[in-house]
Amino acid sequence: MPGAEKLGPDSLDGLVLVSNPAVTPDGRYILYTAARVSLATDSYESSILAVKVDSGEQIVLQSGPRDSCPVPSPDGRRYVFARKVEQRDRRGNKLPGIELRLASLDAPGASQLIARVEGIVSLSWSPDSRRLAAALPMGRPDEDVKEIETLPVWFNGKGFVYKTRIEPFIIDVDSGIMERIELGLNWLQVSDVAWSPDGKKIAISVAADMLRPYLLDVYVYDVENGEAHVVAQGLRGYGELAWSPDSKLLAYLGHRGERGFSSHQKIMLLNPETGGLECLTCSLDRNAVNTVNSDVRFRSCLKKLQWTIRGIYFLVSDSGRVILYRVQPGMEPEPVLDPGEAVVDEFSASRDGSIIAYTLMTPVDPKELYLYRGMEARRLTRHTEAWKRRYKLAQPRRFSFRASDGATVEGWVLPPPEGVEQRGWVLYIHGGPKTMWGYGFMHEFHVLSNAGYTVVYVNPRGSDGYSEDFADIRCRYGERDYMDLMEAVDYVVKQLGLPKSRAAVMGGSYGGFMTNWVIGHTSFFRAAVTMRGISNWISMYGTTDIGWYFVEDQLCCTPWRRSDLCWEKSPLRYADRIETPTLIIHSNEDYRCWLDQALQLYTALKLRGVETKLAIFPGENHDLSRSGKPRHRVKRLQLILDWLNKHIPGARNED
Numbered sequence: 001m002p003g004a005e006k007l008g009p010d011s012l013d014g015l016v017l018v019s020n021p022a023v024t025p026d027g028r029y030i031l032y033t034a035a036r037v038s039l040a041t042d043s044y045e046s047s048i049l050a051v052k053v054d055s056g057e058q059i060v061l062q063s064g065p066r067d068s069c070p071v072p073s074p075d076g077r078r079y080v081f082a083r084k085v086e087q088r089d090r091r092g093n094k095l096p097g098i099e100l101r102l103a104s105l106d107a108p109g110a111s112q113l114i115a116r117v118e119g120i121v122s123l124s125w126s127p128d129s130r131r132l133a134a135a136l137p138m139g140r141p142d143e144d145v146k147e148i149e150t151l152p153v154w155f156n157g158k159g160f161v162y163k164t165r166i167e168p169f170i171i172d173v174d175s176g177i178m179e180r181i182e183l184g185l186n187w188l189q190v191s192d193v194a195w196s197p198d199g200k201k202i203a204i205s206v207a208a209d210m211l212r213p214y215l216l217d218v219y220v221y222d223v224e225n226g227e228a229h230v231v232a233q234g235l236r237g238y239g240e241l242a243w244s245p246d247s248k249l250l251a252y253l254g255h256r257g258e259r260g261f262s263s264h265q266k267i268m269l270l271n272p273e274t275g276g277l278e279c280l281t282c283s284l285d286r287n288a289v290n291t292v293n294s295d296v297r298f299r300s301c302l303k304k305l306q307w308t309i310r311g312i313y314f315l316v317s318d319s320g321r322v323i324l325y326r327v328q329p330g331m332e333p334e335p336v337l338d339p340g341e342a343v344v345d346e347f348s349a350s351r352d353g354s355i356i357a358y359t360l361m362t363p364v365d366p367k368e369l370y371l372y373r374g375m376e377a378r379r380l381t382r383h384t385e386a387w388k389r390r391y392k393l394a395q396p397r398r399f400s401f402r403a404s405d406g407a408t409v410e411g412w413v414l415p416p417p418e419g420v421e422q423r424g425w426v427l428y429i430h431g432g433p434k435t436m437w438g439y440g441f442m443h444e445f446h447v448l449s450n451a452g453y454t455v456v457y458v459n460p461r462g463s464d465g466y467s468e469d470f471a472d473i474r475c476r477y478g479e480r481d482y483m484d485l486m487e488a489v490d491y492v493v494k495q496l497g498l499p500k501s502r503a504a505v506m507g508g509s510y511g512g513f514m515t516n517w518v519i520g521h522t523s524f525f526r527a528a529v530t531m532r533g534i535s536n537w538i539s540m541y542g543t544t545d546i547g548w549y550f551v552e553d554q555l556c557c558t559p560w561r562r563s564d565l566c567w568e569k570s571p572l573r574y575a576d577r578i579e580t581p582t583l584i585i586h587s588n589e590d591y592r593c594w595l596d597q598a599l600q601l602y603t604a605l606k607l608r609g610v611e612t613k614l615a616i617f618p619g620e621n622h623d624l625s626r627s628g629k630p631r632h633r634v635k636r637l638q639l640i641l642d643w644l645n646k647h648i649p650g651a652r653n654e655d
């Protein structure tokens with residue numbers, strides 16, 4: 001029976017975010033994190049729980065409130081986890097602080113501090129369960145005047161990183177003694193570490209070229225003699241690594257940059273002896289990672305690929321769904337767990353691959369923990385059930401249409417729930433551009449739909465979930481992607497009967513860029529909300545964490561090479577055409593798309609007399625809508641609703 005309460009902005013309160021399903025290698029326990037959103041404490045209160053696979057019994061391992069990321073040991077007896085601690089330097093600047101702790105699965109509660117670190121990028125147990133390979137960020141910014149000689153200066157979610165190197169270590173878990181693995185590099189950012197099953201080697205993927213940090217080299221470190229040698233160079237992508245069960249081969253998650261940052265992530269087989277590389281998933285022509293958008297996720301430390309005796313497991317984004325796949329060298333990739341119109345969000349497999357723990361979500365179900373065994377899927381938790389019972393959630397409907405160049409474009413409409421009067425509708429544009437809308441749970445969409453707005457969300461060209469060619473809009477931002485979106489608008493008006501005069505457009509990041517672009521090219525929409533967006537590619541280039549290489553790759557220009565193109569593709573260039581009332585939302589620590597992007601648009605609209613408002617969220621970053629402080633998230637949603645309600649009048653008979 002659906003509940004009667006309206007799902008408003010503050011319905012975030014009490015929602016439990018289930019994440020990090022980590023099965024012990026022997027398949028006896030599944031450890032996971034449950035984080036409760038609390039408006040009272042303005043935080044995510046996270047604890048670590050476990051389910052006994054055989055009995056289904058649930059155990060609280062760490063009651064929190066800031067514990068997450070359990071990583072079980074190979075012998076299945078212990079686990080390490082992260083405890084967030086508040087740290088400040090002498091001047092009171094906030095510093096990220098993590099305690100890496102060790103606990104026993106037989107004695108819930110008790111835990112022992114291993115190390116106090118600034119973050120954890122990657123962890124991998126030694127097969128004897130006595131040591132950990134770790135990639136840890138080292139080096140803090142100057143407390144007062146920042147004296148900077150490197151790039152990037154800052155990084156979204158991390159702050160000033162100009163002195164940070166991400167270095168590989170071996171940690172003895174019982175003594176806490178940390179030993180640095182020397183790779184002989186001056187500047188390095190390790191992205192992953194993987195200890196081989198025979199215990200002899202640690203594979204490390206690392207960026208060593210400060211000006212091209214997207215280029216990754218793979219090293220193999222010999223644990224016995226302490227020597228490291230390069231086995232592959234100049235790879236790209238996520239850089240995650242997994243050893244074959246016989247410790248002879250490596251699986252590498254990434255690509256060779258065939259289509260720059262528009263390339264699909266692929267599972268590549270790397271022979272560390274010969275340096276030979278073979279693509280195992282190219283025939284799929286789908287991205288071998290999960291890129292579906294959702295705003296109900298919590299920190300997870302699970303690997304994105306895992307090699308068991310049954311093969312290499314990984315997720316695939318496909319037409320809004322996320323499917324668990326497996327591939328064996330020399331064979332074609334095969335789906336293992338296709339959830340239908342749903343998303344397998346994260347997974348882990350037992351050593352023999354017979355047990356798979358995963359989280360699953362649908363557009364109307366926030367994430368819960370599931371178990372897959374013997375071809376059967378079983379739900380193990382019900383953390384979100386009571387929350388769900390309070391509200392009425394509408395079901396989205398999928399549509400597709402043939403774009404003017406013949407391609408098929410997919411989208412969904414989420415109407416208001418039964419009994420809620422339709423006020424208007426919103427075209428909501430996703431970020432990336434290489435992410436996808438689909439079957440992920442979007443709390444924000446339900447807030448809009450409960451307020452009477454049908455949400456229209458479309459995967460235009462540039463999106464993920466389709467072929468690599470579909471995702472590749474390099475040098476052509478604002479062209480085919482814009483046409484797909486406006487053709488979708490035409491479709492929902494003509495075919496689905498959405499009212500022409502009560503439409504708004506909104507989006508974040510690339511979706512914020514596109515919102516700015518849309519209002520500079522049409523006055524169709526009554527209101528716009530642009531969030532964490534881009535208005536000027538020239539200033540974007542040099543002010544952000546990834547700007548200097550992402551802009552060149554995607555826009556094909558720099559401020560001094562083909563700058564005319566950067567400017568031609570900048571929404572600010574068309575500011576004199578904008579008539580749409582526009583709410584601009586930005587965070588003052590957004591180092592992905594810096595605040596100058598919002599300020600320039602705001603100033604232009606103000607001077608031109610277009611109705612506008614700028615909301616700056618202090619202490620928040622690019623991820624405000626997904627992991628910002630709960631009260632800020634509520635405030636943000638309220639601002640959006642107020643703007644829509646003001647500019648989309650409920651004039652029902654206008655069309």
Ligand SMILES: CSCC[C@H](NC=O)C(=O)N[C@@H](CC(C)C)C(=O)N[C@@H](Cc1ccccc1)C(=O)O
Nearest residue numbers: 261431432433434435508509510511546550592593
């Ligand atoms: C180093 S290449 C990856 C860039 C990245 N793409 C991921 O989707 C990205 O941050 N893109 C921005 C726009 C870009 C700065 C022009 C973006 O649109 N981000 C999206 C996607 C995203 C989703 C979840 C977490 C991070 C990014 C957004 O913020 O919604």
